[in-house]
Amino acid sequence: MKTLIIGPSWVGDMMMSQSLYRVMKTINPEAEIEVMAPAWCRALLNKMPEVSKAIPMPLGHGQFALKQRYQLGKSLRNDNYEQAIVLPNSFKSALIPFFASIPKRTGWKGEQRYGLLNDIRTLDKQAFPLMVERYIALAYPKDKVLSANDLPKPLLYPKLVVEAQDAIKAKIEFNLPEQMPLIGFCPGAEFGPAKRWPDYHYAKLADMLVEQEAKIVIFGSDKDKQVGDAIISQMAFPERCINLAGSTSLEQAVNLIACCKAIVSNDSGLMHIAAALGRPLVALYGPSSPDFTPPLSDKAEIIRLISGYHKVRRGDDQAGYHQSLIDIKPELVFERLMKLLDNDASHLVAE
Structure with a gap:
């Protein structure tokens, strides 16, 4: 056939x-x-x-x-x-x-x-x-x-295959450390900030992860570069974060996400890529609902504080963030992420 x-x-x-x-x-x-x-x-x-x-x-x-x-x-x-x-x-x-x-x-x-x-x-x-x-x-x-x-159960989830040499090549191309564990952030989302977790929350979470000896890598398209820069500007340890939004091809981004110990993402295409790569994933939802297109992975943890679908293109605060995403605190995301990594920060070590 x-x-x-x-x-x-x-x-x-x-x-x-x-x-x-x-x-x-x-x-x-x-x-x-x-x-x-x-x-x-x-x-x-x-x-x-x-x-x-x-x-x-x-x-x-x-x-x-x-x-x-x-x-x-x-x-x-x-x-x-x-x-x-x-x-x-x-x-x-x-x-x-x-x-x-x-x-x-x-x-x-x-x-x-x-x-x-x-x-x-x-x-x-x-x-x-x-x-x-x-x-x-x-x-x-x-x-x-x-x-x-x-339909036969369990459903066969998407499963991308990244060759080891492609992952190694991508890390070398962007000068990422071999021994330091990488945590990926995907802070962009279609249709503006209403679907985005606030940049200041990402910055706070980044510092918490840096204290666990991780390095933060920000992924996204060229239009996400600004929010990536905003995250770094609010970090206490900005030197431990690199903004690759707009600097990688899609293929390079996929190869690098495959190198990460875990991913924190808004509801976005990169979230689905991280899920298909089998990375421990914390997916942050606000007005959009995970009921129709959730991340398809047994290693994904969805955080959402409201129910239903809300067709919102601009949020409540001056920056356009939605209150339901503002209410998701970095401490909660950190806790869920550590749980995904077996509740043991020592698991943040490079393979």
Whole structure:
């Protein structure tokens, strides 16, 4: 079975899609899985052993571009795909497999995609409360899995594979110490500070971890560099923290996160990457809810002080932080992090 996956365009969603690929390989170890996704996804797809090929999607998110989609689909007609699985719910995302004349085209109904998909599923959101369950269900015939209860348990979580030499190379490139344990911070989040734990809390936690002989490494995109600098500026031991936000490629960030003893993160794509790397993870939630897209890891500890989903783009205080995240104190995060590390600070030693 050679399958084309039309992949998601967001880091977190791309990470959760790996659960589908792992299940497909469990069902059929000979399955050949190729994923079409934005070019930046290659850094993640290359670390998913189940994916045989990453095909760059040249069209931007939200771009309809009917003519280009037709040409892309036509170019795939001789690739002998037996099935396509379309993960995004948009109408346009189903066009390329249709134009490629792939015999079986599977996906949730989404934006009324009758005809484009011929193995179309009607989603009962209550039956599949988690996004990862909705992805995995597409690996099975529609009449076999009617709810999440029908999925084999435990669910196969995403599991990125980082080669040892790549991790070592990344540490050398950024001059990170070999012997000092690294704790990663991911202080960024989409849509501004309302989903971010305050920079001053990160700074306080950083100093507490430095006292346990750790070095702090801040990860993120270029737009997170400012918050990283703000964290360092408020630390008592700023020399024990390095801000790599905006300085790494995504692949380098993945390799370095794999080197960390633990990660503290807001609700973000990097949180899902840390979970897939099996790092002890404290995930901090405020207005956004972990009920739909939680970190998929047995080593993740979620801290959230409120319930429900709150569509908030700006928080309560002058900096835009949400009160529910302000109320999560560094001492609580430190306590949960130490618990993840077996409640023994001596475990903060380099391997």
